[in-house]
Amino acid sequence: MPKVTIDGQSIEVPEGTSILQAARLIGGDIVPPAMCYYSKLKTSGGYCRTCIVKVTKGSEKDPRPMPKPVASCRTNVMDGMEVQNITAPDLVEARKGVVEFLLINHPLDCPICDQAGECDLQNLSYSHGIEKSRYEFKRREFEKIDIGENIKLHMTRCILCYRCVKVAEQVCESRDHGVIGRGDVAEISTYIQKAVDKDFSGNMIDVCPVGALTDRTFRFKSRVWFTKPMNAHRKCTKCSGKTVVWLSGDDVLRVTARKDKFGEVEEWICNECRFERKETKDWNIEGPRHIDRQSVIAQNHYEVNKQLKIDVSNQKLLGEKAHNKQ
Amino acid sequence: MGIKLLTNNINVAGIQKLDTYQNNGGYDMFKKALSMTPDAIVEEVKKSGLRGRGGAGFPTGMKWSFLAKPEGVPRYLVCNADESEPGTFKDRYMMERIPHLLIEGMAIGSFALGCHTSYIYIRGELMYVYHILQKAIDEAYAAGFLGKNILGSGFDFDLHVHCGAGAYICGEETALIESLEGKRGNPRIKPPFPAIRGLWDCPTVVNNVETLMAVVPIIKLGGDEYAKIGIGKSTGTKLISACGHINKPGIYEIELGIPVEEFIYSDEYCGGIRNGKKLKAVVAGGSSVPVLPAELILKLANGEPRLMSYESLGEGGFATGTMMGSGGFIAMDEDTSIVKNLWTFARFYHHESCGQCSPCREGTGWMEKILHKILDGHGNISDIDLLWDIQSKIEGKTICPLGEAAAWPVASAIRHFRSEFEEYVRNPQNIIEDHHYYRLNNISQESV
Numbered sequence A: 001m002p003k004v005t006i007d008g009q010s011i012e013v014p015e016g017t018s019i020l021q022a023a024r025l026i027g028g029d030i031v032p033p034a035m036c037y038y039s040k041l042k043t044s045g046g047y048c049r050t051c052i053v054k055v056t057k058g059s060e061k062d063p064r065p066m067p068k069p070v071a072s073c074r075t076n077v078m079d080g081m082e083v084q085n086i087t088a089p090d091l092v093e094a095r096k097g098v099v100e101f102l103l104i105n106h107p108l109d110c111p112i113c114d115q116a117g118e119c120d121l122q123n124l125s126y127s128h129g130i131e132k133s134r135y136e137f138k139r140r141e142f143e144k145i146d147i148g149e150n151i152k153l154h155m156t157r158c159i160l161c162y163r164c165v166k167v168a169e170q171v172c173e174s175r176d177h178g179v180i181g182r183g184d185v186a187e188i189s190t191y192i193q194k195a196v197d198k199d200f201s202g203n204m205i206d207v208c209p210v211g212a213l214t215d216r217t218f219r220f221k222s223r224v225w226f227t228k229p230m231n232a233h234r235k236c237t238k239c240s241g242k243t244v245v246w247l248s249g250d251d252v253l254r255v256t257a258r259k260d261k262f263g264e265v266e267e268w269i270c271n272e273c274r275f276e277r278k279e280t281k282d283w284n285i286e287g288p289r290h291i292d293r294q295s296v297i298a299q300n301h302y303e304v305n306k307q308l309k310i311d312v313s314n315q316k317l318l319g320e321k322a323h324n325k326q
Numbered sequence B: 001m002g003i004k005l006l007t008n009n010i011n012v013a014g015i016q017k018l019d020t021y022q023n024n025g026g027y028d029m030f031k032k033a034l035s036m037t038p039d040a041i042v043e044e045v046k047k048s049g050l051r052g053r054g055g056a057g058f059p060t061g062m063k064w065s066f067l068a069k070p071e072g073v074p075r076y077l078v079c080n081a082d083e084s085e086p087g088t089f090k091d092r093y094m095m096e097r098i099p100h101l102l103i104e105g106m107a108i109g110s111f112a113l114g115c116h117t118s119y120i121y122i123r124g125e126l127m128y129v130y131h132i133l134q135k136a137i138d139e140a141y142a143a144g145f146l147g148k149n150i151l152g153s154g155f156d157f158d159l160h161v162h163c164g165a166g167a168y169i170c171g172e173e174t175a176l177i178e179s180l181e182g183k184r185g186n187p188r189i190k191p192p193f194p195a196i197r198g199l200w201d202c203p204t205v206v207n208n209v210e211t212l213m214a215v216v217p218i219i220k221l222g223g224d225e226y227a228k229i230g231i232g233k234s235t236g237t238k239l240i241s242a243c244g245h246i247n248k249p250g251i252y253e254i255e256l257g258i259p260v261e262e263f264i265y266s267d268e269y270c271g272g273i274r275n276g277k278k279l280k281a282v283v284a285g286g287s288s289v290p291v292l293p294a295e296l297i298l299k300l301a302n303g304e305p306r307l308m309s310y311e312s313l314g315e316g317g318f319a320t321g322t323m324m325g326s327g328g329f330i331a332m333d334e335d336t337s338i339v340k341n342l343w344t345f346a347r348f349y350h351h352e353s354c355g356q357c358s359p360c361r362e363g364t365g366w367m368e369k370i371l372h373k374i375l376d377g378h379g380n381i382s383d384i385d386l387l388w389d390i391q392s393k394i395e396g397k398t399i400c401p402l403g404e405a406a407a408w409p410v411a412s413a414i415r416h417f418r419s420e421f422e423e424y425v426r427n428p429q430n431i432i433e434d435h436h437y438y439r440l441n442n443i444s445q446e447s448v
């Protein structure tokens, strides 16, 4: 098995593993951020350039360094390869540049964006960005459109990661949308007179790293951090039926797929589970979902809160009892 | 007169037509090639030292020998006729004037590489050239130079010409392949390279029009003789499309290695700077290569004359050198505004970015806007530094070389002409009136 060293830490990985995946296996600070790569979608990655790393030694056989930074998500490890990520100041600087590029035309409308709190771009700019934008021109804007009955497209926020296009190609029955136009006016769009309506298309919302594709059944219902994620399942003939339901009190505000610690969907879920099962009675609720990916609620306070709620009600009960005694 | 290998018959009346082309030796080299083994042809091309004429200058023989040859999988030769680089207009001229030379070159190349189907991908704006090529292909089929069992050799070969839809990015070889497959013209992420997985996922060679045409004289002369023409590793002749403020703009076939000064000032070529003006700067190889001020394009840093060759133009790296590129030679006289010129280029790259990768998609537009702001007289000194920073953050971070193509002109203009940018910032009135608006619109300043 090829051995690769990333920022001084070595690991042996199977042939065909990307530098990014190897870094994820090592874990910690040396994992490059990824905005377009998605391990569950073939041919994803390579676009955003946030995951760039410096290859200082190509391999044991050919030790020459690579002349330019490479996209770690699309570059496979070779035996003896040496890679620098956070230990190379010029690379860190280059990544700051990429983050700045991603942000110059982003509307920064986080206060009214449903993705806020779970947004990869928000997290990225916080961890890797510069504090002030040097961009002083008008940002590019697009009209908001419904690209299907349940999905809203807010193109102004899109970073053209192409993930939704790949979901349509690989998870849905067929693709009814794609990228039209080019350069900085390229946009995600449905084809003429088409709508994104295929089953499983709701997964596009989950893979969208920003708030460009949002769930119309959840829009503006609540901020993410006011809802409580619960693992839940139901019998479903189309998908595994294993989801996360996001509760406010007893109301199911939204249903999403379960995501792993890299923010990637564990199992694709069908549109019925996602959009049409919005009552607690539709679901067997297993208990709080532990969020261990980048998210505003990754502190998992709600798990404690649930405890508190029980305590409070217990106390109330005790109080009532005491009252009755009187 | 210098040696001419590609344009020697270009002025023969009717050379567009097959019979005239044949009367001037046309297709004789294809016949000769058919009597050779494919490997022997590749060997001749290797020996010739021919380097790709599409911009990168990669040795053609080596590219051909890298082509994967798995059993039972077709291979393709694709001619890149998407020529859209500002300043470069040599391929169009050749295809228009002598289309059979390209067909012959492609037939020889396809035979050498074992391709039975090949494509010419021509830029959409050149519809009339498409028709010329199609007509020539039809003639070649009728005469038995294309089709089944060509000239009894047992070699089957079909040639198609396909029209793009007007995108510079489709000249990048993997975007070209995507477009040829009927998809959006986005460059692919490499590896795999086309030599392993190209068109329809099969091994593919992509070559420039001029490169493929040059194969014909290589077969005629033999690789060794061809390699004697030119200088050092810059062998053979090169077509230069010369434009800008010169007396004789046009397409010139030069023997590689002539001095740049001779090319600009001799009557055989550009005939000097028009209206008796002085030369200010040159973009030597199409809009994406670094611009050089007159003193650096004419002379190397050590004072020796700079030559029209891959090595000499590149001498000094980007600090004092540039690149051969695709041979689009743009000369600018003393009245030219470098900032204005740069803005034109920046606008082009902004418009042509495919938009896949963030540094190019966002950075090209940003640079254009800043340049526009400076031209409009609202720039600050810090904008010049910002421009420098942006280009440095695009360069080397992108999927395809369009990012570099957009960054290099900005970097070189600031490197060599920073004072001019500063002048725009400090004294916008003078410069803007003088160079930009009035000159652009042909208004004399008195009349305003």
Ligand SMILES: Cc1cc2nc3c(=O)[nH]c(=O)nc-3n(C[C@H](O)[C@H](O)[C@H](O)COP(=O)(O)O)c2cc1C
Pocket (backbone or CB within 6 Å): B051, B052, B053, B054, B055, B056, B057, B058, B060, B063, B080, B081, B082, B083, B084, B085, B168, B169, B170, B171, B172, B173, B174, B206, B207, B208, B209, B211, B212, B400, B401, B402, B405
């Ligand atoms: C943005 C971009 C545009 C290009 N346009 C052309 C073109 O119009 N014609 C061309 O021959 N090569 C063009 N190239 C270079 C091709 O990718 C490729 O290197 C070339 O066709 C190889 O042919 P050669 O080896 O014969 O030079 C372009 C490259 C880039 C990055």
Ligand code: SF4
Pocket (backbone or CB within 6 Å): B169, B187, B352, B353, B354, B355, B356, B357, B358, B360, B361, B398, B399, B400, B401, B402, B403
């Ligand atoms: S560098 Fe520009 S043109 Fe090339 S792939 Fe990236 S966005 Fe497209």
Ligand code: FES
Pocket (backbone or CB within 6 Å): A033, A034, A035, A036, A037, A045, A046, A047, A048, A049, A050, A051, A052, A071, A072, A073, A074
């Ligand atoms: S995550 Fe690798 S380029 Fe986007």
